[in-house]
Structures are given as C-alpha cells and as structure tokens.
Amino acid sequence: MSTTIIDRIKKEIEGLKIDAIPEEVGVVISVGDGIAEIEGLSRAQMMEMVVFEAGEGAPLEKTVANDKSLFGLILNLEEDTVKVVVLGESNLVKEGMRVRRTNRLLSVPVGPAIVGRVVNALGEMIDGKGEIKTDRDMPIERVAYGVMDRSSVNEPIHTGIKAIDSMIPIGRGQRELIIGDRGTGKTTIAIDTIINQKYEPKEKRPICIYVAIGQKRSKTASIMAKLEEAGALEYTTIVATSAAEASPLLFLAPFTGVAIGEYFMEQGKDVVIVFDDLSKHAVAYRQMSLLLRRPPGREAYPGDIFYLHSRLLERSAKLSKELGGGSITALPIIETQEGDVSAYIPTNVISITDGQIFLETDLFNKGIRPALNVGISVSRVGSSAQTKAMKKVAGKIRLELAQFRELEAFMQFASDLDEDTKKRIDSGRKYVELLKQKQNNPMPFYQQVVSIYAANNGLFEGTTPNMVSQIETQFLSFIARDRADILTTIETGCELTDEVVAKLNQAMADFREANSQFYGLVK
Amino acid sequence: MKQAYINALADALLSKTEFESALRNTHDLLLKKGHGRLWPAILRGVIKEIEKRNRQNTPQVIVSTDDLKQNEALIKALKEVGAATTDYNTLVDSTIIGGFIVRYRDLMVDASYKRALTDLYRKIIKS
Numbered sequence: 001m002s003t004t005i006i007d008r009i010k011k012e013i014e015g016l017k018i019d020a021i022p023e024e025v026g027v028v029i030s031v032g033d034g035i036a037e038i039e040g041l042s043r044a045q046m047m048e049m050v051v052f053e054a055g056e057g058a059p060l061e062k063t064v065a066n067d068k069s070l071f072g073l074i075l076n077l078e079e080d081t082v083k084v085v086v087l088g089e090s091n092l093v094k095e096g097m098r099v100r101r102t103n104r105l106l107s108v109p110v111g112p113a114i115v116g117r118v119v120n121a122l123g124e125m126i127d128g129k130g131e132i133k134t135d136r137d138m139p140i141e142r143v144a145y146g147v148m149d150r151s152s153v154n155e156p157i158h159t160g161i162k163a164i165d166s167m168i169p170i171g172r173g174q175r176e177l178i179i180g181d182r183g184t185g186k187t188t189i190a191i192d193t194i195i196n197q198k199y200e201p202k203e204k205r206p207i208c209i210y211v212a213i214g215q216k217r218s219k220t221a222s223i224m225a226k227l228e229e230a231g232a233l234e235y236t237t238i239v240a241t242s243a244a245e246a247s248p249l250l251f252l253a254p255f256t257g258v259a260i261g262e263y264f265m266e267q268g269k270d271v272v273i274v275f276d277d278l279s280k281h282a283v284a285y286r287q288m289s290l291l292l293r294r295p296p297g298r299e300a301y302p303g304d305i306f307y308l309h310s311r312l313l314e315r316s317a318k319l320s321k322e323l324g325g326g327s328i329t330a331l332p333i334i335e336t337q338e339g340d341v342s343a344y345i346p347t348n349v350i351s352i353t354d355g356q357i358f359l360e361t362d363l364f365n366k367g368i369r370p371a372l373n374v375g376i377s378v379s380r381v382g383s384s385a386q387t388k389a390m391k392k393v394a395g396k397i398r399l400e401l402a403q404f405r406e407l408e409a410f411m412q413f414a415s416d417l418d419e420d421t422k423k424r425i426d427s428g429r430k431y432v433e434l435l436k437q438k439q440n441n442p443m444p445f446y447q448q449v450v451s452i453y454a455a456n457n458g459l460f461e462g463t464t465p466n467m468v469s470q471i472e473t474q475f476l477s478f479i480a481r482d483r484a485d486i487l488t489t490i491e492t493g494c495e496l497t498d499e500v501v502a503k504l505n506q507a508m509a510d511f512r513e514a515n516s517q518f519y520g521l522v523k
Numbered sequence: 524m525k526q527a528y529i530n531a532l533a534d535a536l537l538s539k540t541e542f543e544s545a546l547r548n549t550h551d552l553l554l555k556k557g558h559g560r561l562w563p564a565i566l567r568g569v570i571k572e573i574e575k576r577n578r579q580n581t582p583q584v585i586v587s588t589d590d591l592k593q594n595e596a597l598i599k600a601l602k603e604v605g606a607a608t609t610d611y612n613t614l615v616d617s618t619i620i621g622g623f624i625v626r627y628r629d630l631m632v633d634a635s636y637k638r639a640l641t642d643l644y645r646k647i648i649k650s
Contacts, residue, residue: 012643018622018634020600025631039575040629059618060637064644098631 024101028052029081034090034246035291036072037081038099044082047105047141048074052086053098071122072099073106073248076292083292085248087122105141108256109134110263115207118224118238121249121256126240127224138259140252144314151320153354156385157206157272157329160196160442161189163372163435166394166452167401168357171385172206172270173318173327177349179334179341180359184371186333188439189357190274191223193331195230196442197272206270206329208236211257214250214280217242226440247291250284258315261328265317268324273316277333278309282345299344310352341376355379369436374401387494390445393452397431404428430460433468446490447476450504453496459508462519471518475511483507525561528553529568537573582606582627585614585635600625600632 026040041050052070055063070092076083086093108123111134118127125132153171170176178186194208210227212220220240227233237260241253254275261271275281282305289302297303309332316330332353334346339361341350350356355378364371386394407425411417417425434455437443443451451472454460459475460468479486486503490496512519528549535545553559582601601608604627616624619635 009647012647018596018636018639020596020603020632020634022600022603022630022632024629025626026629042629055641057616057618060620060640063637063641100631 025053026050026082026099026101028093028095028097028099031086031090031093031095033291034086034248035288036084036086036090036093036099038084039081041074041082041099041101044074044077044101045105046074046077049102049104049106050074050084050099051102052093053100054092056098071102073252075248075288076294085288085292086246087248087252090246104137105139106252107137107139108259109136110138110260111135114237114260116234116236118220118240119256119260121239121241121245121252123256123260136263138263140255140259141311142259142262142315144311145317145319145323149320149323150317151325153318153381153385155270155318155327156382156387156390156445157193157270158196158200158445159189159193160199160444161192161370161437162443162448162451163370163374163437164189164357165445165448166390166435167374167398168355168372168377168379169382169386169390169394170329170331170355170379171318171382172329173316174355174379174381174385175313175316175330175332175353176379176382177332177334177353177356178359179336179346179350179356180371181336181339181361184359184361184364185369185439186335186359187219187223187276189359189370190276190331190333191226192440192442193272194227194236194274195232195440196444197235198230198232199442199444204270205235206272206327207261207264208232209239209257209261209271209273210236211239211254211273211275213241213253213275213277214243214245214284215240215276217244230440247284247287250281251288254278254281254312258312258328258330262315265319265326265328266324268319268326270326271328273328273330275312275330275332277335278349279333279335279345282309301344305345306348306352309349313349313352354381367436368432369439372435374398375405387445387449389449389490389494389496390452392496393449393456396456397435397452400424400428400431404431426465429465430468431455433465434460434472436469444491446487449490449496450479450486451476453501453504454508457505457508459512467518471515474515474518475508478511478514479507524558525564525568528558528561528565529572532565532569533572533576536569537576579628582611582625583614584611585616585619585624585626587617587619587621587635588615596634597623597625600634601627603632604628604630 024041024043026038028036029039030037050072052072054070071087072084073087074082074084113133117125117129117132120126153173155172157170157172158165159170178189180186194210197205197208224238227236239253239257241250257273261273264271282301285305285308286301290296294302313330313332316328318327319325332349334349336346358373358377359371360373363373403424407421411425454475460471463471483503486500489500532545532549536542550562553562598608604625606627619637621636622634624635625632
C-alpha cells in the first residue's frame with residue numbers, strides 16, 4: 001500500500017506545474033473582537049469569502065502541520081478598507097497578515113449524505129462520524145423564489161400535537177412562529193414535530209433541519225439524543241452553533257440551514273426547518289453590527305434587522321409543480337420576556353410569518369401542556385392545507401374552547417350556574433384535558449381525528465375531566481386492536497366518510513359498554 | 524479628520540514641496556484650529572502612509588536566494604500584475620524554497636515551490 005502512495009506522490013510531483021495566476025490580496029491593518037480591517041481588496045464583493053495567509057513566513061513543514069484554512073467573510077465595503085468577520089479563531093489573525101480573495105461567495109457544501117449528521121455554521125461535520133460526501137455548494141445568501149415560482153400552500157405538515165393540528169394547522173411551505181417565554185415548551189413543540197414525521201409515509205416524509213443558534217452544547221446534545229432515540233435523526237440534519245462561538249457564526253447558522261433546505265427543496269422534496277431561536281440570532285447580529293461600527297437603531301439593533309429576518313424566512317416556500325413542487329416549512333422560535341409580544345424582535349417576526357403559536361407561562365404552570373394560548377395563536381394559511389378528516393372534526397373545538405374561556409371568567413363571579421352553563425364548562429374542561437399531551441409523544445393525525453371525533457360525540461359524557469386522558473388512551477388502543485381498519489381508512493383516505501363515521505359510532509358504543517367502570521361517576 | 528491631515532501632509536511631502544516648510548505649515552494650521560494634540564499621531568500616520576505608498580508603487584519580488592535570475596515566468600508575472608519588468612525591489616525569504624512571489628498594489632502572483640507543495644499536500648490529503 002505504501003508503494004502505491006509513493007508512486008502516486010511521485011506521479012503528482014512529475015506533473016506539478018506552477019501556475020502564475022494573479023490573485024488579489026490585502027493586508028490586515030487591525031483586528032479585534034473577531035473583526036479584521038483589511039486594506040486593499042478593492043474589487044472584493046459583499047459576502048465574499050477571503051482566506052487569511054496564516055502560513056506566510058513559516059517553513060513548509062510548519063505550514064503543512066498547521067494546515068487549516070482560516071476564512072473570513074466580507075461584510076463591510078468601505079472607502080479604503082473592507083471589514084471582515086473571522087470565521088474561526090480570530091486570535092490567529094495578526095496585523096500585517098496577507099488576506100487573499102477566493103472569488104466565491106460564502107457557500108455551504110451539501111449532498112444527500114448530510115441528512116442524519118450534525119454540522120457547524122460552515123457546513124463542516126462536528127459529530128465525529130467522518131467526512132460528509134457532498135455534491136454541490138449552495139450559496140448561503142440568495143434571493144428567495146419569486147411569486148411565479150411558487151404555488152399556494154395546500155398540503156399539511158402534521159406536528160403530532162392535537163391542539164396545533166386541529167386548531168392551528170400548518171401547511172408545507174408555511175412559516176409558523178413559535179413564541180413564548182423561556183421554559184414554556186417552544187423547543188419541545190419543534191422537536192415533537194420532527195419526531196412526528198416518522199409516521200409519514202417515506203415518500204412524503206419531509207427532511208428536517210434543526211438549527212441551534214447560540215444554544216448550550218448540552219441542550220443540543222440532549223436534542224440529538226432524543227431524536228436518535230425516537231428514530232428521527234435518520235431524516236434530520238442538525239446545524240449547531242453554541243453560545244461559546246463567535247457572533248458571526250451564530251449569524252450564519254440559520255442561513256446555512258436554509259441553504260441546506262433549498263438543496264433538497266430543489267429536488268422536489270419537502271423540508272421542515274426549525275430556527276431555535278431567532279431572538280439569539282438577532283442579538284448575535286446586533287453584536288456583530290456594533291463591532292462593524294454600523295449605526296445602531298432601536299434597542300441598539302441595526303436598521304436592517306427586519307430585513308435580516310424577512311430575507312431568511314422568505315426563503316421558505318412551496319415551489320410550483322414546474323420547479324418540482326418541493327417546499328420549506330419554517331418554524332422560527334422567538335423567546336419573549338415576561339410574555340411581552342409587543343417587543344421589537346417579536347413584532348418583527350410576527351409580521352413576517354404566516355401565523356404564530358403562542359405559549360404561556362401561566363398555562364404551563366397550571367399543567368396545561370402544550371401551554372398553547374388558543375385565543376391569540378393563529379395560522380393564516382394552514383387551514384387550506386388541513387386534511388378533510390381533521391377539518392370535519394376540528395371545527396367544533398375552537399368554538400367550544402372560546403365559549404369555555406368566556407364562561408370560565410364569568411364563573412369566578414357567579415356561584416349559581418344554570419344546567420346549560422355547567423354543561424358547557426364541563427365540556428370545555430374535558431376538551432382542555434383532551435388537548436394535553438406529554439412531551440416527545442406526538443400522535444399521528446389519524447389517531448387525533450379519532451380522538452377528537454370521539455370527544456365531539458360524547459365519549460367523555462358521564463365521566464369527570466380527570467378521566468379523559470385515561471379513557472382516550474384506552475379507546476385508542478381498543479380501536480388499534482379491534483377496529484384497525486378505521487385508522488387505516490382515515491390514514492390512506494384522509495377523509496371521514498359516512499362509512500367510517502358509522503364504524504366509529506359503533507366502536508364508541510361498544511367501548512362504553514365494555515368499560516362501564518369509567519362512566520356513571522357523575523350524578 | 525486625522526486621516527485627512529495625514530493624507531494631505533503625505534501628498535505634500537511626496538510632491539517635493541520643501542520638507543521643513545510643509546511640516547511647519549501643517550503644524551501651524553493644527554495649532555490655529557486647536558488640533559495641536561493630534562500632531563504626534565499625524566506624524567506617525569504620515570510615516571506609515573508614505574511607507575504604504577512606496578510599497579504599493581514599487582513591485583516586490585520575493586525569492587528564496589540572493590541570485591535572482593530573470594526568467595520568462597517572472598517577466599510574465601510582472602506583466603500580469605501590471606508592473607514594470609525592470610524596476611522592482613527584491614526580498615529574500617528562504618521559506619518559499621524556490622520560485623518567486625510578485626506583489627504589486629493589490630495583486631500577487633505566487634509561483635513559489637512552497638505554495639505548489641502545500642497545494643499538492645492538500646490535494647493528496649483530501650483525496
């Protein structure tokens with residue numbers, strides 16, 4: 001084997017040709033906080049990559065031993081200089097160091113093998129599973145698809161969360177914001193959505209991308225472990241940047257994620273991308289902009305912070321049939337402070353996205369999980385993507401819950417309630433219980449349809465709200481065991497036909513008869 | 524503002540204006556405008572600026588040994604960067620092993636053996 005290597009090296013040396021090609025170079029005149037100011041490079045482009053000549057003046061053996069290219073990204077073009085963010089260890093950059101143009105805009109190498117892997121903001125693997133074979137470089141910054149290239153959102157993406165799939169449906173190609181205070185379950189919803197995709201048939205299963213922006217490494221590791229345990233990592237790519245990394249890498253991470261997503265979208269595949277979270281992204285961009293001496297605006301954010309997020313989220317799309325029909329569904333996450341959705345970054349992202357899932361600390365503390373505030377959570381385009389079966393059963397829930405909320409407030413003042421009001425309150429409580437779901441336990445949509453249909457049609461009548469969860473579990477296992485054809489029909493047809501309805505009614509009656517111990521508890 | 528003074532003084536000194544009068548006039552102007560405290564920094568800046576301009580206006584040829592032989596490749600490289608083929612500064616850097624590097628203004632032609640060998644190393648390691 002060693003002979004082969006030597007032969008090969010000999011052959012390469014024989015064919016060695018020194019090309020005298022002029023390259024544009026600049027000189028570092030100052031460096032600090034990860035930002036280098038470079039003189040020269042008068043023809044450089046915005047967002048172009050440059051390479052720092054770290055090996056200049058060093059002997060060959062040292063250059064080869066420390067052979068790791070140090071790249072920079074041009075972000076400011078000024079009169080005599082350019083400002084570059086160092087994409088790596090900025091302490092290696094020294095004054096007087098030469099910087100070479102690469103003539104290529106920042107791009108990320110992608111290929112089918114990137115699925116199931118963990119990469120950094122530059123697309124380099126960080127999971128220790130070996131090099132990733134790639135076949136293309138996708139530009140990190142790119143203009144989003146135009147109006148004529150898109151088609152309307154008409155296919156659902158199932159999150160596996162009853163409250164979302166029934167009342168705030170999300171379509172493929174939609175941008176749905178997940179917003180809430182810290183510790184309210186934002187990441188859980190995103191991770192459950194990724195896990196739930198395993199229930200989708202393989203040919204329709206979207207590729208998932210989880211972008212961790214400035215997260216703790218322990219959190220990213222636990223998310224990776226959760227996905228692996230659930231069997232979801234095989235169709236997921238994680239783009240991880242930790243809180244310890246330089247702000248330019250945090251700024252790049254979501255763009256890297258969406259560039260990977262676009263690679264698959266252009267092949268006609270569906271992609272779900274989670275940006276966790278854009279509040280930290282905005283903070284990283286603010287830090288970088290201040291170091292680049294760009295003028296600060298409101299809350300010291302630069303003036304183009306809205307444009308930053310809008311151009312990122314605008315890249316999620318549902319492509320037309322002519323372009324393959326692929327899609328990118330974006331689930332950006334925003335962390336609020338004290339539930340204040342009217343702060344600068346939350347309002348920006350709310351206005352960019354096609355709806356929001358609002359999570360509340362109070363509900364979370366009451367044990368209502370997911371802690372979804374149904375009143376202010378909306379999906380602006382998703383209802384047209386909802387399956388017929390879900391549409392048929394879900395319409396009633398929103399109304400019931402709205403009435404329940406009104407009555408709940410009224411209940412605090414009045415002690416004597418009439419029978420009808422009591423019934424409505426009881427029904428509302430049962431719906432609230434029904435919509436509770438355990439962490440990392442998404443439910444396939446056909447089971448959701450059965451569950452909600454049963455609730456609408458009196459499966460929980462004659463029982464107490466605290467029994468709802470138990471009855472639901474028992475009923476679903478009864479259906480899966482004895483009436484599996486109901487689930488299969490709903491899964492394949494996505495419709496609730498009269499025949500299925502009849503079978504469901506029969507199943508409910510049989511279940512009630514066989515499980516009388518659950519009923520008759522309420523006088 | 525400091526850079527404007529630096530550029531103006533460097534221009535004056537390089538345009539063969541009398542050295543002493545250029546310095547004196549600039550200093551007087553600074554005092555008159557109340558910017559006298561900038562004087563030491565301006566002087567340091569002017570030295571850097573003149574060095575930079577000299578570096579930019581004269582091509583540099585870096586070789587590994589003293590005995591530079593003008594060959595076709597070097598002349599071609601000088602032409603490629605738009606420099607005169609006869610008037611250049613020669614620097615010796617033994618770490619480049621062989622060949623040459625030409626630098627002129629923003630452009631560089633690296634025809635050194637070190638670069639070629641580093642590229643070869645990367646190619647072999649990558650494949």
